[in-house]
C-alpha cells in the first residue's frame with residue numbers, strides 16, 4: 001500500500017470541500033466555504049474559534065446532524081452526504097459520540113440508566129449495558145452517583161455522565177461542543193482532563209470545540225475557522 005493510501009485508511013473523519021450557507025435577512029452568509037479537515041485514528045483536535053464563526057455548524061455536519069450544502073463528510077471511508085436519513089442515523093449511532101455544552105441527560109432517569117440507554121438502543125442486553133455503564137461511571141470517578149438523577153448531580157458530575165454516555169457504544173469519533181463551557185474554571189479543568197484521559201485510554205479520536213486555550217493545549221492539534229475554512233494554529 002502506498003503512503004497516501006495508508007494515511008487514507010487511517011483517517012476516521014474527513015470534511016472535503018464542505019460548504020454551509022445561511023440566509024440572514026437579504027444576505028446569504030457562508031459559514032463554511034470549501035472547508036477541508038481530516039482527523040486521524042487516535043488523534044485529538046481542539047477547535048478554537050471566536051463565537052459565531054461556525055464551530056457548532058462544523059460539528060453538526062461532522063456528526064451527521066446536518067447535511068452540507070456542498071462537499072463531502074466521510075466517516076470511516078464512507079461518503080455520507082447523499083446517504084438516506086436512516087443510514088446516516090445508523091452511522092451516527094454506531095460511530096459518533098456527541099457531548100454538548102449542556103448535558104442533555106434524560107431528567108427522569110438515573111446516571112446509570114442514562115449511560116445504559118444508547119447501548120440498549122444498539123441491542124445490548126441489560127446486563128451488558130449495566131456493566132459497561134458501571135465501568136464508565138467508575139472511570140469518571142462518579143460510581144457513587146450511579147443511582148442519582150441529573151438534577152441531583154453537580155454541573156461537573158452531569159458533564160461526566162454526559163461524556164460517559166457519549167462513549168458508551170465505543171464510537172469511532174467523539175465530537176464535543178464546548179463540553180466545559182458551562183462550568184467554573186476549576187471544574188472545567190478536571191472534567192476536561194477526565195475527558196482527555198478517557199479518549200486516550202480508549203483510543204478514540206476527538207474534535208473538541210473550546211474557548212479555553214489552556215485546555216486546547218492538552219490536545220494533539222489545534223485548528224480554527226478562518227473565512228469558512230479550517231486552518232491549523
Ligand SMILES: Nc1ncnc2c1ncn2[C@@H]1O[C@H](COP(=O)(O)OP(=O)(O)OP(=O)(O)O)[C@@H](O)[C@H]1O
Nearest residue numbers: 022023024031049050051052053054055056057058
Ligand atoms: N440554521 C441556521 N440558520 C441561519 N443561520 C444560522 C443557522 N445555524 C447557524 N447560523 C449562523 O451561523 C453562524 C455560526 O453559528 P455556530 O453556532 O456554528 O457558531 P459557533 O462558532 O459555534 O458559535 P458559539 O461559539 O457562539 O457557539 C452564526 O452567525 C449563526 O447565527
